[in-house]
Amino acid sequence: MSLRARLLAAFAYALLVVIVALEVPLASNLDSRVRAEVEADSATQAQVVAASVTDQLSLPARLNRVSAQASQRLGGRVFIVDGRGRLLADSSGLETKGSIFASESHPPLLRALNGEIAQGTHEPDTDELSTAVPIVRGGRTIGALEVEQSLDAVNREVREDVLALVAIGLLALALGLGVAWILAGSIARPLHSLAAAARRMAGGDLDARAPTTGSSEQVDVATAFNEMADRLGSVLESQRAFVADASHQLRTPLTGLRLRLEAAAAKSPGDAQSDLEAADRETERLSQVIDDLLDLASSEEPSEGGSASLERAAADAESRWRDPADDSGRRLQLCEAPDVAVRAGPRDLALILDNLIENAIKYSPRGSTIRIEWAADDCCASLRVLSGGDPLGEEERERAFERFYRGGSSRRKPGTGLGLPVVAALARRAGGSAEIGNRDEGGVVAQVSLPVAEGDFADS
Ligand SMILES: Nc1ncnc2c1ncn2[C@@H]1O[C@H](COP(=O)(O)OP(=O)(O)O)[C@@H](O)[C@H]1O
Numbered sequence: 476m477s478l479r480a481r482l483l484a485a486f487a488y489a490l491l492v493v494i495v496a497l498e499v500p501l502a503s504n505l506d507s508r509v510r511a512e513v514e515a516d517s518a519t520q521a522q523v524v525a526a527s528v529t530d531q532l533s534l535p536a537r538l539n540r541v542s543a544q545a546s547q548r549l550g551g552r553v554f555i556v557d558g559r560g561r562l563l564a565d566s567s568g569l570e571t572k573g574s575i576f577a578s579e580s581h582p583p584l585l586r587a588l589n590g591e592i593a594q595g596t597h598e599p600d601t602d603e604l605s606t607a608v609p610i611v612r613g614g615r616t617i618g619a620l621e622v623e624q625s626l627d628a629v630n631r632e633v634r635e636d637v638l639a640l641v642a643i644g645l646l647a648l649a650l651g652l653g654v655a656w657i658l659a660g661s662i663a664r665p666l667h668s669l670a671a672a673a674r675r676m677a678g679g680d681l682d683a684r685a686p687t688t689g690s691s692e693q694v695d696v697a698t699a700f701n702e703m704a705d706r707l708g709s710v711l712e713s714q715r716a717f718v719a720d721a722s723h724q725l726r727t728p729l730t731g732l733r734l735r736l737e738a739a740a741a742k743s744p745g746d747a748q749s750d751l752e753a754a755d756r757e758t759e760r761l762s763q764v765i766d767d768l769l770d771l772a773s774s775e776e777p778s779e780g781g782s783a784s785l786e787r788a789a790a791d792a793e794s795r796w797r798d799p800a801d802d803s804g805r806r807l808q809l810c811e812a813p814d815v816a817v818r819a820g821p822r823d824l825a826l827i828l829d830n831l832i833e834n835a836i837k838y839s840p841r842g843s844t845i846r847i848e849w850a851a852d853d854c855c856a857s858l859r860v861l862s863g864g865d866p867l868g869e870e871e872r873e874r875a876f877e878r879f880y881r882g883g884s885s886r887r888k889p890g891t892g893l894g895l896p897v898v899a900a901l902a903r904r905a906g907g908s909a910e911i912g913n914r915d916e917g918g919v920v921a922q923v924s925l926p927v928a929e930g931d932f933a934d935s
């Protein structure tokens with residue numbers, strides 16, 4: 476689960492708890508409070524009207540007028556009955572006057588005739604509120620007044636208020652989640668760039684550094700990472716420089732030693748001859764190791780850039796290696812693909828090809844053909860050297876690029892185990908990669924992938 480998803484879930488949970496805890500009691504209170512207010516209001520108004528008709532129960536025209544005015548003001552029907560429950564006035568004029576009106580169907584009226592203020596809703600239609608109050612004169616109940624009001628408008632208003640509360644809740648939730656989204660982004664961004672820098676470093680780019688932005692903790696982590704990268708870079712650089720210096724220092728005395736051995740062999744009698752020749756071969760091997768170590772050290776320096784033609788590099792390598800290949804009984808062959816420009820220095824390309832062709836000659840059977848091929852798609856070019864011979868074992872394939880590793884096929888063949896590591900380092904510093912594997916049709920393929928260069932060849 477990503478950081479953003481976690482943060483959103485946490486915010487959503489907290490916001491929902493707060494919104495529900497605040498809004499549910501508010502919404503349920505709202506309904507009962509509005510009803511209580513409406514009931515109290517109706518009772519007061521009804522009492523005011525009832526008081527105004529105390530002395531006028533015997534004046535039907537006056538009662539009709541008062542009930543009509545009250546009905547308009549209160550927004551409902553108004554009934555007035557005498558002490559025995561007979562209808563004296565009905566604001567709507569629908570009921571027959573003089574009939575017994577205060578009956579079981581009007582419980583509040585019956586209770587009002589008993590001197591109470593009574594309120595109730597008409598079952599099943601609960602949207603009507605009946606309020607009945609006694610009409611009192613001289614401490615005696617001489618009649619009652621009932622107001623029937625529709626609660627439709629009130630209920631609608633309550634529903635609208637509840638909907639408004641829900642909408643406010645949703646808006647708060649959306650705003651909260653928006654804030655969480657932005658917050659998660661600001662936390663995750665420095666982490667992403669830190670991961671990208673770590674990945675670039677793992678890919679060999681020792682100059683990769685994490686941007687020191689964000690909160691103080693994030694800046695702290697990025698700074699610590701960058702310090703580690705600085706330290707690692709300088710350790711690796713001093714290691715590389717040491718290998719280069721040591722190899723360089725060893726070269727001169729070794730050349731001297733070889734010359735002296737050769738001179739001694741020329742002068743010495745038969746017995747010492749073979750030992751001196753063996754010593755000469757050892758020094759030659761030593762000087763090969765030193766040359767390869769120097770190549771490796773320089774291939775790990777930052778690249779000077781540039782671009783080169785694969786066709787030309789392959790043709791040059793073919794002419795360099797034609798005679799050695801012929802002498803050892805192998806044939807070199809170039810493919811006829813269209814030329815490709817790659818982002819790698821011409822010297823690097825030559826060194827890559829030298830190492831791959833040397834291996835191919837060394838490890839393929841006599842009489843076989845070694846093919847040099849290249850191809851390209853939109854971004855990547857591949858350069859392959861195909862040779863015959865036994866397929867590589869799993870261990871050999873996996874370890875071929877380790878320094879000083881020499882596979883089973885290398886027994887009794889000269890070599891240092893540094894050729895493929897040099898190839899891999901050169902490919903890596905050009906932004907590419909190297910691999911070795913078996914061909915389906917038999918034999919071995921060593922391949923280098925390199926980025927395609929845009930524009931012209933720098934070496935043409
Ligand atoms: N073309 C090839 N055919 C078969 N095996 C190969 C080939 N190229 C490389 N290898 C294997 O990979 C190993 C490492 O190669 P490399 O680093 O060039 O060392 P070296 O050539 O000195 O043995 C070799 O020892 C060999 O086992």
Ligand SMILES: [Mg+2]
Nearest residue numbers: 834890894895
């Ligand atoms: Mg080699």
